[in-house]
Amino acid sequence: MTATKGLEGVVAATSSISSIIDDTLTYVGYDIDDLAENATFEEVVFLLWHRRLPNAVELEDLRIQLANNAEVPSQVIDHLKAYPSDKVHPMAALRTAVSYLGLFDEEADVQTSDANYRKAIRIQAKIPTIVTAFSRIRKGLEPIAPRKDLGLAANFLYMLSGKEPDKVAVEAFDKALVLHADHELNASTFTARVCVATLSDIYSGITAAIGALKGPLHGGANEQVMKMLTEIGSIENVEPYIREKLANKEKIMGFGHRVYRNGDPRAKHLREMSEKLTKLTGKSKWYDISVKIEQIVTSEKNLPANVDFYSASVYDSLGIDHDLFTLVFATSRTSGWLAHILEQYENNRLIRPRAEYIGPSKQVYIPLEKR
Ligand SMILES: CC(=O)SCCNC(=O)CCNC(=O)[C@H](O)C(C)(C)COP(=O)(O)OP(=O)(O)OC[C@H]1O[C@@H](n2cnc3c(N)ncnc32)[C@H](O)[C@@H]1OP(=O)(O)O
Numbered sequence: 001m002t003a004t005k006g007l008e009g010v011v012a013a014t015s016s017i018s019s020i021i022d023d024t025l026t027y028v029g030y031d032i033d034d035l036a037e038n039a040t041f042e043e044v045v046f047l048l049w050h051r052r053l054p055n056a057v058e059l060e061d062l063r064i065q066l067a068n069n070a071e072v073p074s075q076v077i078d079h080l081k082a083y084p085s086d087k088v089h090p091m092a093a094l095r096t097a098v099s100y101l102g103l104f105d106e107e108a109d110v111q112t113s114d115a116n117y118r119k120a121i122r123i124q125a126k127i128p129t130i131v132t133a134f135s136r137i138r139k140g141l142e143p144i145a146p147r148k149d150l151g152l153a154a155n156f157l158y159m160l161s162g163k164e165p166d167k168v169a170v171e172a173f174d175k176a177l178v179l180h181a182d183h184e185l186n187a188s189t190f191t192a193r194v195c196v197a198t199l200s201d202i203y204s205g206i207t208a209a210i211g212a213l214k215g216p217l218h219g220g221a222n223e224q225v226m227k228m229l230t231e232i233g234s235i236e237n238v239e240p241y242i243r244e245k246l247a248n249k250e251k252i253m254g255f256g257h258r259v260y261r262n263g264d265p266r267a268k269h270l271r272e273m274s275e276k277l278t279k280l281t282g283k284s285k286w287y288d289i290s291v292k293i294e295q296i297v298t299s300e301k302n303l304p305a306n307v308d309f310y311s312a313s314v315y316d317s318l319g320i321d322h323d324l325f326t327l328v329f330a331t332s333r334t335s336g337w338l339a340h341i342l343e344q345y346e347n348n349r350l351i352r353p354r355a356e357y358i359g360p361s362k363q364v365y366i367p368l369e370k371r
């Protein structure tokens, strides 16, 4: 038995949700480029959960169901108010709040496929409300109730700022959600599948997945990218900053990928969005710095930008706090986690690989008093 470090190249499940083949990402066979240009996030949610695109009636029905389920129990808001918000990372707050939310779902442990689908709707609908409520509470502001007439992207931005967002912002945010919705067997999705394969409940699966996404080698990288852009601060500083990091063998956040070798197909969409939005908001500096970093890292290390790199300047342009970036990712990826959880339940088998033992052997117990 020989272990493959990080399970690289190991095929651990079959799935009909998304695929990455020869650097092309598809959701249920639809190219991400096609979906990014043409689909809304709600259409993608339907696609991932039903494996087909919705017709107009089905799409409106999903939008209404998400809007009707967006409110969270008052106990969850009170719980968020009790967090030491100046000390906790918002991803930790989200992880805790989603776990807590499960306590108020009477169907939490009902495992029929209908009940699981209803829970999927409820979780997807409520996550934007939790994220935005926490963001406001920690600033001493009251949370804003979700509106029933808005789609998920518009509602998110509305609940965050209290102002009706403009069309450009909603379209950009919606596209970012489409681009992040699913990604085959990434670490957080695998986490969700491992968790529910024990026949544990959906809330446990999503809570576990949020914990996995939080790490800077995964979804947490987008916040780290913005931290790096801020530290660099000006175009002249890019070269010395990046070269020093590379010389010290430090990783440049937002670059590299376990699966893509010639580039992440989502990055070009986010690059375009970053160029447009930073110009509109007078923050072109972040785009210019990002382009320069990309040139150096690509030529020096042959590492292309991943989805997290340009999403940082996109979210900054949308006025989103930097430590909320990974929560935006989680809001979108919840749709993929839920799709995978439902797929796992449909054809379940416990996920239990083996470890290659490399510790000592034939040890003889020494009584405590002799140690
Ligand atoms: C949504 C997402 O999760 S996308 C990924 C987000 N994460 C990041 O952007 C963090 C930075 N990137 C990384 O840490 C990695 O590229 C990962 C985690 C994404 C992929 O990791 P792995 O497939 O395990 O690659 P690994 O970390 O082994 O790197 C292979 C080699 O490339 C180098 N490398 C990989 N990524 C980077 C990077 N961002 N900057 C500098 N060097 C890098 C490693 O140092 C290593 O070099 P070595 O062989 O000389 O030791």
Ligand SMILES: O=C([O-])CC(=O)C(=O)O
Residues within 6 Å of the ligand: 182, 183, 185, 186, 187, 218, 258, 259, 306, 307
């Ligand atoms: O697939 C991965 O390893 C990470 C990633 O890009 C994602 O989750 O979107």
